[in-house]
Every structure is written in C-alpha cells, then in structure tokens.
Amino acid sequence: MIMSPTETWSPAQPIVSLHGVHKSFGTFEVLKGIDIDVMKGEVVCIIGPSGSGKSTLIRTINGLTPVSKGSVKVEGIEVHDAGLDKLALRRKVGIVFQQYNLFPHRTVLQNVMMAPLLVLKENRKEVEARARALLEKVKLRDKEEAYPAELSGGQQQRVAIARSLCMRPDVMLFDEVTAALDPETVKEVLVTIKDLAGDGMTCMLVTHEMGFAREISDRVYFTDAGRIVESGPPSQIFDKPQDPRTREFLSKVL
Amino acid sequence: MLDLIAPFFERLNDTTGLNFSPFYDSYDWGRLLEGMWVSIKLITAIIAVSLVIGVVGAGAQTSRVRPVRWLVAAYIEVFRNTPPIVQLLFFYFGLGAITPQVDMGGWYEPMIGSFGWAVIAIGIFGGSYNVEIFRSGIEAVPDSTKEAAESLGFSQFKIFVYITLPLAVRICLPALTNNIVSLAKTSSLAYVIAVPEITYSLSGIWSDSVNVPEMMVLLFLYYIVLVAIIARIMSVIEHRLALPGYGQ
Numbered sequence: 001m002i003m004s005p006t007e008t009w010s011p012a013q014p015i016v017s018l019h020g021v022h023k024s025f026g027t028f029e030v031l032k033g034i035d036i037d038v039m040k041g042e043v044v045c046i047i048g049p050s051g052s053g054k055s056t057l058i059r060t061i062n063g064l065t066p067v068s069k070g071s072v073k074v075e076g077i078e079v080h081d082a083g084l085d086k087l088a089l090r091r092k093v094g095i096v097f098q099q100y101n102l103f104p105h106r107t108v109l110q111n112v113m114m115a116p117l118l119v120l121k122e123n124r125k126e127v128e129a130r131a132r133a134l135l136e137k138v139k140l141r142d143k144e145e146a147y148p149a150e151l152s153g154g155q156q157q158r159v160a161i162a163r164s165l166c167m168r169p170d171v172m173l174f175d176e177v178t179a180a181l182d183p184e185t186v187k188e189v190l191v192t193i194k195d196l197a198g199d200g201m202t203c204m205l206v207t208h209e210m211g212f213a214r215e216i217s218d219r220v221y222f223t224d225a226g227r228i229v230e231s232g233p234p235s236q237i238f239d240k241p242q243d244p245r246t247r248e249f250l251s252k253v254l
Numbered sequence: 255m256l257d258l259i260a261p262f263f264e265r266l267n268d269t270t271g272l273n274f275s276p277f278y279d280s281y282d283w284g285r286l287l288e289g290m291w292v293s294i295k296l297i298t299a300i301i302a303v304s305l306v307i308g309v310v311g312a313g314a315q316t317s318r319v320r321p322v323r324w325l326v327a328a329y330i331e332v333f334r335n336t337p338p339i340v341q342l343l344f345f346y347f348g349l350g351a352i353t354p355q356v357d358m359g360g361w362y363e364p365m366i367g368s369f370g371w372a373v374i375a376i377g378i379f380g381g382s383y384n385v386e387i388f389r390s391g392i393e394a395v396p397d398s399t400k401e402a403a404e405s406l407g408f409s410q411f412k413i414f415v416y417i418t419l420p421l422a423v424r425i426c427l428p429a430l431t432n433n434i435v436s437l438a439k440t441s442s443l444a445y446v447i448a449v450p451e452i453t454y455s456l457s458g459i460w461s462d463s464v465n466v467p468e469m470m471v472l473l474f475l476y477y478i479v480l481v482a483i484i485a486r487i488m489s490v491i492e493h494r495l496a497l498p499g500y501g502q
C-alpha cells in the first residue's frame with residue numbers, strides 16, 4: 001500500500017511539477033530535460049515548432065506517455081510510480097486532444113456522462129444534472145441527443161471539453177485543440193477555454209494560436225528540440241524574446 | 255394446420271405421385287416439425303457459442319501475455335485448416351469416448367449427447383472464424399479513441415467492453431453475417447452423428463416413404479427460407495446499430 005502523498009501536498013506548492021523529464025522513443029530522445037512548475041489556477045501555454053516534443057510533454061502529465069527519466073508530479077503524486085493509482089491521477093487531470101476523440105457510438109450527453117457513471121460509479125441523476133449544466137456552459141444543450149458525427153468540429157471539441165470537465169478535474173491539458181478546426185469555429189472553442197480559465201481552472205495548453213496564448217497565459221514556454229528554450233510572461237516572450245530560436249520561430253508564425 | 259392442407263397433398267400424391275408425406279401424414283408432420291425445431295435450437299446454440307468464443311478469443315489476442323496469444327493463434331490455425339466434418343467426428347467419437355458416463359438410475363448415458371457435441375464442435379469451428387472477424391474489427395478502432403477513454407480513467411477491461419467492442423461489432427457486422435449464415439448451413443453436418451435435426455428427420459421420412467426427391471426439395475426450401483430469415487435479422491441489427499452520420 002502506497003501512502004497517499006496528496007495529504008502532504010498543499011495548494012501553496014505547484015499543482016503540476018516536472019523535473020528533469022527525459023523521454024526517448026528507441027534511441028531518439030524527444031524530451032531532453034524538462035522543468036515546469038504550475039501553480040493552482042495558473043494558465044500556461046507551451047509553444048514551439050512541430051516535432052519539438054510538445055504533445056509528448058503534455059502526455060507525460062497524465063501518464064499516457066511514460067517518461068524515461070525524471071519526475072512528474074500532480075498534486076504531489078508521482079505520475080510515473082510503478083504503484084501509481086492511475087484512476088486517482090486521471091480524476092485530477094483532464095485532457096483534450098486535437099482530434100476530439102469522442103465516442104462515436106454514444107450521444108453527446110452519453111459521452112459526457114459515461115466516465116463519471118462507469119468509472120466513478122456516481123449517481124446517475126447527479127451526473128446527468130452536471131452533464132447538462134456543462135453542455136449549457138459550452139452552449140450545446142440543444143445537441144445533447146445528437147451523435148458526434150452529426151456535429152461540426154468545433155461542436156465536437158466543445159463536447160470533448162465538457163466530457164473531461166464532467167470528471168471534475170483539477171488540471172486541464174489541451175493539446176492543439178483548435179488545430180483541426182475551421183477558422184470560424186476556432187473562436188468558439190477558444191472562448192470556452194477562456195471561460196474555463198476565468199473560472200480558475202489550472203490549464204496547460206499546447207497551441208499554435210499565438211494571439212490566444214498571449215491573451216490567456218500567465219506564462220509561456222517556448223520549446224525546441226526537446227528543451228525549454230525560454231519561458232516567461234507572454235509580454236516578455238512575444239515582445240522581447242531573448243533567444244534567437246524564439247525570435248526565429250515567432251517571426252515565422254506571427 | 256395439417257387438416258387444412260392434408261386434402262390437397264393427399265390428392266397431389268394420388269394424382270401425380272408427388273409424395274409430400276409430412277403434409278398429410280400426421281406422424282411425418284411431427285417428424286418434420288421436430289426436425290425443424292431441433293435444427294433451430296442447434297443453430298442458435300452454435301451461433302451463441304461461436305460468438306462468445308469470437309469475442310473472448312479476440313479479447314485474448316490483445317492480451318499482453320504472449321502464451322495466451324499463441325494459444326489463440328494455434329486454435330485458429332487448427333480449426334480453420336481442417337474440415338468441420340473431421341472436427342465433428344473427432345469430438346463425437348474421439349472425445350465422446352473418453353467423457354464420463356452419467357448414472358441415470360440403472361442405465362448409463364454419456365454426459366454429453368450428440369446434440370451437445372454438435373454444438374461444441376461446430377461452435378468451436380465457427381468461433382475460429384469469429385475470432386479473426388472480431389479481431390479485424392477491433393484493430394479498426396482508432397487508438398486515439400481508446401486513449402481518450404483511458405484518459406477518463408477507464409480500465410483496459412472497461413475500454414474493451416464499452417468502447418472497443420461496440421465499435422468493432424459495427425465494423426465487422428457484414429463479415430459476421432456471412433459467417434453466421436455459413437454456420438447455419440454447416441449445422442446440417444450434425445446429421446452424421448445422428449442429431450435429430452431437419453436433415454436427419456427428413457432422411458428418416460424418405461427411407462420410410464421412399465420419397466427422396468420430394469424431401470430433398472423440402473430440405474432446400476427449408477434452408478433457403480432459414481438463410482433469408484437470418485439475413486433479414488442481421489440487416490435489421492445492422493440498421494439498428496448504424497450511427498447517424500458515421501462512416502459515410
């Protein structure tokens with residue numbers, strides 16, 4: 001039996017903390033020592049060129065990708081402990097992917113309710129009320145009986161966000177959640193995330209939407225080739241980047 | 255029912271010599287109904303066994319334990335590459351000879367009768383195809399969908415039951431329909447170990463009444479109608495499971 005380290009974690013400490021995180025796929029080292037601390041309620045964005053390891057980084061935080069070396073802690077729980085209670089971790093951390101990944105055989109409402117019912121075995125009435133409230137929040141109440149394939153990309157992505165939130169996570173991870181969307185629908189998803197951040201949710205986003213990153217972040221991390229090259233408040237990263245790699249990247253995307 | 259049609263078929267026999275004895279002779283009528291009933295029970299049981307084996311086998315094939323995967327692979331090799339009739343005879347005469355007898359109060363009966371062996375043998379035969387069919391469906395379910403479930407805290411088992419399987423079934427339904435129809439037809443092999451299904455009971459009738467061609471026609475008709483019904487049921491299921499806007 002592993003003592004729950006949650007008891008020793010206090011909100012004064014980082015809610016997510018990565019230290020010296022390395023990850024290799026075979027001989028190819030994707031992450032070469034990552035250090036990130038995120039406090040409760042903070043919003044941080046991770047930007048950087050394609051292939052720099054952003055998705056890999058974000059996936060180590062909820063244990064989807066095991067690390068090769070280093071430590072990833074969420075509320076004091078070491079994510080890559082052999083004896084980790086995976087469920088405990090996944091209740092704390094929600095993740096939304098680029099491709100939505102809704103369950104195509106379930107309606108919108110069922111998608112949102114499924115995990116709390118099956119995994120947490122919560123009361124159906126309570127879950128249903130919560131799911132409806134979340135769908136209201138992402139402005140999809142009228143779509144609750146629709147199947148994912150009947151929705152637009154932006155709508156599907158908002159369902160995916162509601163689905164994650166219904167587990168009442170403490171931290172939300174977003175991996176390029178607008179990258180697959182039409183320009184018109186990008187905004188509706190960004191607004192949803194912004195509302196969420198405004199409510200005090202701790203958010204970590206990988207994004208190519210630089211304007212959004214600047215607007216929403218408390219801190220921005222610029223990654224390149226598996227390392228954090230530079231980090232700081234958005235005003236610093238976007239207006240006075242120190243490293244030439246950051247400057248070069250920003251000159252291409254801005 | 256029989257009273258209604260008997261005069262017609264009796265006259266047919268008298269005037270043309272076409273002898274459909276089950277349609278006017280109540281004893282043969284009983285044999286026909288019994289044969290159909292046993293045949294339907296047999297087919298239902300075979301399909302059920304083959305589906306359970308298919309799902310469990312395909313699930314086992316995704317196991318992390320290598321010997322489990324080898325075992326399933328060996329099973330598929332053996333049962334797909336040998337004739338079902340040989341398998342049936344092997345089970346009935348080979349294994350049947352060594353299964354214990356049950357004391358029925360004075361006399362002894364084999365624990366598993368010919369019906370039981372037919373269900374086991376043909377069910378296992380059909381299951382070997384179903385494992386492959388379900389596996390192809392399971393492999394077609396995107397990893398990203400399963401990953402989303404994993405991120406929501408689903409255990410591997412719950413992912414399989416609630417996500418992978420329902421999607422896999424929809425993907426492999428057409429192939430499954432083919433195999434189920436083929437199994438329904440293969441069930442007639444049970445004839446060789448004297449399971450009193452339709453082929454067997456009609457053979458009883460034709461050896462008594464010497465009306466082989468007529469009974470053959472009946473047998474053909476029975477299977478044509480049966481297969482049509484199964485195909486219809488499967489298409490209703492396919493329709494029911496179809497997801498609005500999905501896969502089009």
Ligand SMILES: Nc1ncnc2c1ncn2[C@@H]1O[C@H](COP(=O)(O)OP(=O)(O)OP(=O)(O)O)[C@@H](O)[C@H]1O
Pocket residue numbers: 025030049050051052053054055056057176
């Ligand atoms: N499962 C895997 N096996 C092998 N290589 C992988 C695997 N996942 C990622 N990689 C490699 O790791 C590198 C970083 O991938 P990652 O997806 O983390 O980059 P990214 O920064 O998210 O890029 P993008 O902006 O294109 O999404 C890439 O070169 C990729 O090919």
Ligand SMILES: [Mg+2]
Pocket residue numbers: 054055056175176
């Ligand atoms: Mg990525």
